[in-house]
Amino acid sequence: MKRYHLLIVDDEQRFANMLAKRLGLRGCHCDVCYNGQQALEMVARTDFFLILLDLHLPDIYGVEVLKRIKEISAMSPVIILTGHGTEEDRRACMQQGAYAFMHKPLGIDELMAILAQIGEMSP
């Protein structure tokens, strides 16, 4: 398996770290940040294979973050992973070019399946 470089953006620090550890065990390299501003900075610096983005961030709302990520790096796939998703959020995110809109809690196998899918599509 390729060693994917992922970014996990979530204000729930323990969750983000834990997910990073688990994905690490599955051969991914994960960066973690806990707010929108930090995420944007990291995206600007690094070209991630995949970005896992929460909506309810302390500084900037997730949809806005997504929009700005897409402005910086249009090709990076973004998966929204939220515990609070409403139908409006889902529609807005899909319009902004999110790859998928997932609800917490999400099984690791499901996430890995999506990773594999993206892996197959990417050159």
Add this chain to the structure above:
Amino acid sequence: MIDRIRRAFGSIWPEFYRQNNQHLDPYFTFTNYRKIWAIGICLLVVTALVPLLVVTIIHYQLLQSSVDSELKLRTERLASNARRAVTYFMEERLNALRFTVNEIAYDQLTDPDHLAEILRNLKLGFGGLTDLSVIANTGAQLAYAGPFNLEGRDYSNQQWFIECQKYHFYVSEIFRGYRDAPHIIIAVKSFRPDGSIFFLRATLETERLIQTLSSYETGAHAEIFLINRSGIVQTPSRFYGDTFQKMSLPVPAYSPRTQVALAEDDQMRSILMGYAYISTQIANTPFILMVIKQKAGMMQVWQQLRSNINWFVGLCTLAILVVIIITCSYMVNKLYRADKAKAEAMALMEQSNQLATIGQLAAGVAHEINNPLALINETAGYVKDLFVLTEQYRRDDELIGYIDDVLDAVERCGTITRQLLGFARKFEVKISKVKLNEAIADVLVFHHKEAAYRNIKVHVNVPEDLPPIETDRGKLQQILVNLVNNAFQAVDNGCILDIQASPAGADKVCIVISDNGCGMPEENLPKIFEPFFTTKEGNKGTGLGLAITYGLVKKLHGDIAVKSKVQEGTTFTITLPIRIQEEII
């Protein structure tokens, strides 16, 4: 048999009478419809029947008094006429005698041959005379003409002779006398040229008088007869004593005029008694004319009329009662139905409000739970990862099993929170034309395998000509998926699932999904659309499927109803409008 009667009565017995909607009771405006019905009937009966009965009674009294006075009048008229006839009978004969004594000389009168000649002429002229005699002042008979040989008799002690000496004219009672046959004596006193007195006496047959009286008798209920002043019956009477017997009625008091009175006879029969004291212009007579009419007989016409009125009033009363009962039942039933519809609407509204509140609450709870749930998921997942990666624990199935339990529980919680969020979601309705047969076919695609595997027969019956409806395809499919899933969970292997669609009125369609599975007890039916209500054992159901379905149907402006019987199956009926206006959603 009893069941059949009960069923038959059930259909005509008003709905409110077997009011059994306990769950709707708090929403009813009126509680006791039987009481309203009974009060209504009583009021209407009183207001409708009392005037009718009062008018009937007043009419009876008026009729009775007018019939009475009419009867009195008739009796009086009859008595007057009969009185005139009897008076005339007597007067005529008295005048004939007076004329004879005044016209014919004493010598000629005392000549028996001449007297016989006079008698013959009188018989020819008036009739009813038997014999004629001339009697001297001393009471000795001077001359006699007639069939009885009474010559030379002395009448000086006879009652009639004494009376006649006093009053010039005399009319006797009817009596038998020497000849032993009923007769009347009339006598006239006269003077000879020398001033001495003599009497001309005639005997009258009673037959003529009786004939005259009976010619006035009309019908079987009236009789006319004569009595004397002490109440001895003079001419034959059918009911009130034989001739020369005392009359069974009291003797009426003297009156110069014809009188009529209501009375009762000795056998307590109601009678009209008309009477008149007979007196001629020149002499009093001892006779009282009695006209007796038995009221019962005379009242026959009136009684017939009364019976007709009774029948009429009876039938009217019956008709009024029937109309009142039917009208009252109908109106109260209408009221009951309107009230019931209102109560149902209120109950439904309350249920909807409850659903909406629960939905909002559930969504909030779901939001707050999802994050800690995700953390548990990842932490437990990481622990499992560590175990799996560590040689020491990899083969410890029990340990891995515990972790899997935690992960399963998390997944289950995740499912619930997702459904709760879906339940509260404010979703948009996208309207397009949907063909019901296609929509149903699309839904059933997902169930082909399970149906084949479990040997469940699915019958779909959607008429080809059923027009497409304008609605939200996604939501309609969601509704169908939920109900079909529900049915698949309720039926045993080898059962039948039936899906039908048909037009319901001009602007609605009806989709019926029925199974012959385990069914539900009736007491559960009102609750099955409530969130978290489930009958599925263990952890199989979240209790949200039907609540979500209910919400979706309402979003599409439709209705959903359920019927179920334990061990017989369940039927869901969805009614959807053919067209929904986007702007009102």
